[in-house]
Amino acid sequence: MKKNIYGFLILLVMLTLGACTQKAEPAKEKAQDQLKITIILKEDKQEFDKKELTVNKKESLQTIMDQQFKLEMDQDFITGIDGHKQNAQENKYWLYDVNGKQPDVAAVDYYLKDGDVVTWTLNKLE
Known part of the structure; x- marks a missing residue:
């Protein structure tokens, strides 16, 4: 059960970090325009x-x-x-x-x- 919770938390952190980096790229493109x-x-x-x-x-x-x-x-x-x-x-x-x-x-x-x-x-x- 603990392994499932830790696995879920790690997955959640990875998805959150991945979403943050995707938002930064359009801002760079917008500034370049x-x-x-x-x-x-x-x-x-x-x-x-x-x-x-x-x-x-x-x-x-x-x-x-x-x-x-x-x-x-x-x-x-x-x-x-x-x-x-x-x-x-x-x-x-x-x-x-x-x-x-x-x-x-x-x-x-x-x-x-x-x-x-x-x-x-x-x-x-x-």
Whole structure:
């Protein structure tokens, strides 16, 4: 009878320890999927918002923007951010750069890297 109790206790301890190690692995994977980025918003060269964020690396820049700001869209293009809107008559449009360089793709197709600084600028194009 004592052997059965000891055997049962050992089995219980092994199952408990096994369950604990399985829970730690998804946390590591989740941390690996996270990026730290900065998003800066400017209009007429004046900064009006800046956010330092932790985001999922599998989400596009447009998805991240949609989660963090109130966007207005025209198909896949952002035309307004938090009430600051493009104006075709004034030739003012939203453009973005990442680490000072303008990507060749729309935000919907751009995926960030850890440490990236994204600057959205609403300026008159000349």
